[in-house]
Amino acid sequence: MKGLFKAKPRTPIDIVRQTRDLLVYFDRSTESRDSKREEKQMTELCKNIRELKSILYGNSESEPVSEACAQLTQEFFKENTLRLLIKCIPKLNLEARKDATQVVANLQRQPVQSKLIASDYLEKNMDLMDVLIVGYENTEMALHYGAMLRECIRHQIVARYVLNSPHMKKFFDYIQLPNFDIAADAAATFKELLTRHKSTVAEFLSNNYEWFFADYNSKLLESSNYITRRLAVKLLGDMLLDRSNSAVMTRYVSSRENLRILMNLLRESSKSIQIEAFHVFKLFAANQHKPADIISIFVANKSKILRLLDEFKIDKEDEQFEADKAQVMEEIAALEP
Amino acid sequence: MAANIAERVHYPLDSSSYKIIDEIGAGNSAVVYKALCIPINSTPVAIKSIDLDRSRPDLDDVRREAKTLSLLSHPNILKAHCSFTVGRRLWVVMPFMAGGSLQSIITHSFQNGLTEACIAIVLKDTLNALSYLHGQGHLHRDIKAGNILVDSNGSVKLADFGVSASIYESNNSSGGGSVACSASSSSSNSTSSFMFTDFAGTPYWMAPEVIHSHNGYSFKADIWSFGITALELAHGRPPLSHLPPSKSMMLNITKRFRFSDFDKYSKGHGGSNKFSKAFKDMVASCLNQDPTKRPSSEKLLKHPFFKNCKSSDFLVKNVLLGLPSVEKRYNESKVVDPNSKGSDDDDEDPGMQGNVKQRRISGWNFNEDGLKLEPVFPKDHCRDDVVKQVRFEEEKVIKEHDVVASGTVMEPKPNTSSDVVDHDESLVVEKVGSNIGGRVVNNREAMLGTLNVLKGSLEQELGQVKFLMNLIGGEEIHVADSEEQMVQEISKLRTELEVERKKNLQLELQLENIKLHLSSAVNSPKS
Structure with missing residues (x-):
């Protein structure tokens, strides 16, 4: 008989609801519980998360259907499913954690009636970002929470929250964590925060100039860690050369201390660091309102700088680089005490 | 526990x-x-x-x-x-995998290949790994014996994810890592959610659609490489590796006279009867030209060849027993011939170092009876008409290439339908005319020039790419049957154009910034 009345295929909404119920169950989880039942529920939960993923991404047989995705997304954010999921991730097995991460990532981009409702949800639940950021301190969770975080800061409003939160300072340590995979993930998030939303970044850098660049210089550009210096000088170039940050750039290249740090980076034995350092160094030289102390550094070191630049070759032919170099040399050569 | x-x-x-x-x-x-x-x-x-x-x-x-x-x-x-x-x-x-890579094992002790029973064990475990990877949305992109390792207990593990890619991350920059991988360079971003277009892997093992990667490829590319790996394990080397791994290798094999060498090789190793029908059939299914006709790793696991597969103990007894240690094998290989394939856990042919490889293959035909892969050259084949040149070490290419270009390769041959193009990007796709009407692309000089100009200034580049698009559009009249390729070509160029436009915009912004400073300098009196 049963075969005749096969259960109706579950709709995306059913799956979200069931996932939520299971998450609620595990969220309340206490020690004294039937472990066998728990195991069964966990299998069920993992299966549901995988189904959500397959609706959102499609699978080998079918491409995702936008209507199903929209239904799923709407139901997901109707209640606190995201919070439950984030809280329960440590309880899941590795495969389910990866599935959950991909589900959360995808939901950030799902439009519901051409609106990103994920953004609205997060706006009311910003404290979730605190959970995700601190995740970098947990070796087990860092890569999962990190990937979710990077997706969430695609929303400008979320990025603004994170930039202005006290957590921002923690990134200076996270990107130097000894585990390379975690440090590199934190660095990717840090870069995203400081480059993605132009106006927000410009506002942040102007308002936080003092502490931010003090930390940036001492903790990152002067770090003893090669990879930190390399990433930091590259990102610095990206930030300063962005037109929206021109005010910050002007301020940065007027500081004698900053020039000193960049000149040291220019002398590094690593070619990659040298090249990135040059792209920042040239801004000091191109600045047409050089403060007197900057000019005096250039003048005092004129012959050394010119020799260094003259011998500075990059492996690949690069007209732009050569042109920049010629201009910088000309600029410095023309300086008089 | x-x-x-x-x-x-x-x-x-x-x-x-x-x-x-x-x-x-x-x-x-x-x-x-x-x-x-x-x-x-x-x-x-x-x-x-x-x-x-x-x-x-x-x-x-x-x-x-x-x-x-x-x-x-x-x-x-x-x-x-x-x-x-x-x-x-x-x-x-x-x-640490005490047995080392399968490539090192066959090079040292099984130069004519492993027995089918051993191959089955290795391949089955490799397939298990692939099936897991694909289920996770990952492509390995560098499947070969050099990346399959064995432990002292006979357990088999797939290694080296230097060029692997994930469909979930493919929207980030261009995929295709090159950390420690032998050959990898990337160009455009992927076109559809499950497809990659960047060029990654090691040429001998590379699927045709990866070589022609602008059309996109996916999980089935790994299946092709898996098939080549099966041949590698069976014969002791990948197909065509008897040709010297020099920069001119692929250029040479596209020439007709080299064909005789291949025939000689095929005859010399004629003992194809030692392979079972099941094995031949399994390999043939992986080496189907059409990716969609290749089985998935999941399906392949159910192939009769993997039935009654022996346990890893069998591998220990029949392959690992008496084998010198990994380090000893590696050191020996270095002493015997510094250019031989001595690499082990890592995946590179040392012969590749410092060398530029330019390879052109328009396709492969698998000869099932002989369990051999035979090359198809652009000249002899009508369908595969897009050829790619890859280069491996950026700096040296121009010089090396000039040597090649002034040598035999560029000899004007009326029917040669492909050409070598040098380019600033690491990867060049070239349009090659079809042979059906005996037509030759007579615009190839212009094309060459156009593609060269791409590395010039950005403004020029924009114009030239448009010119190139027109050029290809014009060709359609002559070469009707490759219209489809051209459409794809154009859409690829459009994407490139878009990327260049963005770069251009960025540079313009920078320029403006600098100009601003300059103009204020003019206004302010200099001391």
């Missing part, structure tokens, strides 16, 4: 905790060592030490590889215990 505890062990994140014993592999920017982890009972480990200063400008690829390694978990996949930086090098600490 025991396995659970073993997983929890945290390997130390400082180099002083490891004692390096021996070098067991080397490549372009990486060295692999055997080492002992002192605090953990001197457990043997393999350490892949990657020179970060020599890897690509942005470290995204390295990050992705590290992440992939951390998040994969399968008995047939070699995962990393941990990774950390040591000065300018990244150390990736992995379990």
Whole structure:
């Protein structure tokens, strides 16, 4: 008989609801519980998360259907499913954690009636970002929470929250964590925060100039860690050369201390660091309102700088680089005490 | 239980905790060592030490590889215990696989290939790994015997994710890492959600659609490489590897007179009857020209060839017994011939170092009876009309190429339908006319010029790409049957144009900024 009345295929909404119920169950989880039942529920939960993923991404047989995705997304954010999921991730097995991460990532981009409702949800639940950021301190969770975080800061409003939160300072340590995979993930998030939303970044850098660049210089550009210096000088170039940050750039290249740090980076034995350092160094030289102390550094070191630049070759032919170099040399050569 | 505890062990994140014993592999920017982890009972480990200063400008690829390694978990996949930086090098600490790579094993002791029973064990475990990877949305992109490792207990693990890619991350920059991989360069971003268009892998093992990668490829590319790996294990070498791995290799094999060498080789190794029908059929299905006709890894696991597959003990008795240690084999191979294939855990032919390879293959035909792969050259084939030139070491290409160009390759041949193009990007796609009407693309000089100009100034580039698009549009009249390719070509060029436009915009912004400073300088009196 049963075969005749096969259960109706579950709709995306059913799956979200069931996932939520299971998450609620595990969220309340206490020690004294039937472990066998728990195991069964966990299998069920993992299966549901995988189904959500397959609706959102499609699978080998079918491409995702936008209507199903929209239904799923709407139901997901109707209640606190995201919070439950984030809280329960440590309880899941590795495969389910990866599935959950991909589900959360995808939901950030799902439009519901051409609106990103994920953004609205997060706006009311910003404290979730605190959970995700601190995740970098947990070796087990860092890569999962990190990937979710990077997706969430695609929303400008979320990025603004994170930039202005006290957590921002923690990134200076996270990107130097000894585990390379975690440090590199934190660095990717840090870069995203400081480059993605132009106006927000410009506002942040102007308002936080003092502490931010003090930390940036001492903790990152002067770090003893090669990879930190390399990433930091590259990102610095990206930030300063962005037109929206021109005010910050002007301020940065007027500081004698900053020039000193960049000149040291220019002398590094690593070619990659040298090249990135040059792209920042040239801004000091191109600045047409050089403060007197900057000019005096250039003048005092004129012959050394010119020799260094003259011998500075990059492996690949690069007209732009050569042109920049010629201009910088000309600029410095023309300086008089 | 025991396995659970073993997983929890945290390997130390400082180099002083490891004692390096021996070098067991080397490549372009990486060295692999055997080492002992002192605090953990001197457990043997393999350490892949990657020179970060020599890897690509942005470290995204390295990050992705590290992440992939951390998040994969399968008995047939070699995962990393941990990774950390040591000065300018990244150390990736992995379990030590005492048997080394299958490539090193066959090179040392089974030069005419393994028996089918052994091949089945190795391939089945490899397929298990592939099936897991594909289920996770990952492509390995460099399947070959050199990346399949065996432990002393006969367990088989797939290694090296230097060029692997994930469909879930493919929207980030361009995929295609090049951390320590032999050949990888990337150009355009992927076109559809499950497709890749960048060029990655090692040529002998590369699927036709990867070589023609602008059309996109996906999981089935791994299946092709898997088929080539099967041939490699059966014959002791991948198809066509009897040709010297020199820069001119692929140029040479596209010439007709070289064909005789291939025939000689085929005859010399004629003992194809030793292979079973099931094996031939399995390999043939993987080497189908049409990716959609190749089986998935899941389906392949059910192939009769893998039925009654023996256990790993069989591998220990029949392959590993009496085999010298990994380090000994590696050192021997270095002494015998510094250019021979001595690399082990790492995946590079040392012969590749410092060499530029320019390879052109328009297709492969699998000869099922002979269990051989035979090349198809553009000249003899009407369908495969897009050819790609790849280069491996950026700096040397121009010089080397000039030598090649002034040599035999560029001889005007009326019916040669392909050409070599030098270009600033690491990858060049060239349109080649079809042979059906005996037509030749007589605009090839213009095309060459156009593509060369691409590396010039950005403004010029915009104009030239438009010109190129017109050019291709014009060709359609003559070569009707490759219209489809042209449409794809155009859409690819459009994407490139878009990218260049964006770059241009950025540069313009920079320029404006500098101009601003300059003009204010003019206004302010100089002392």
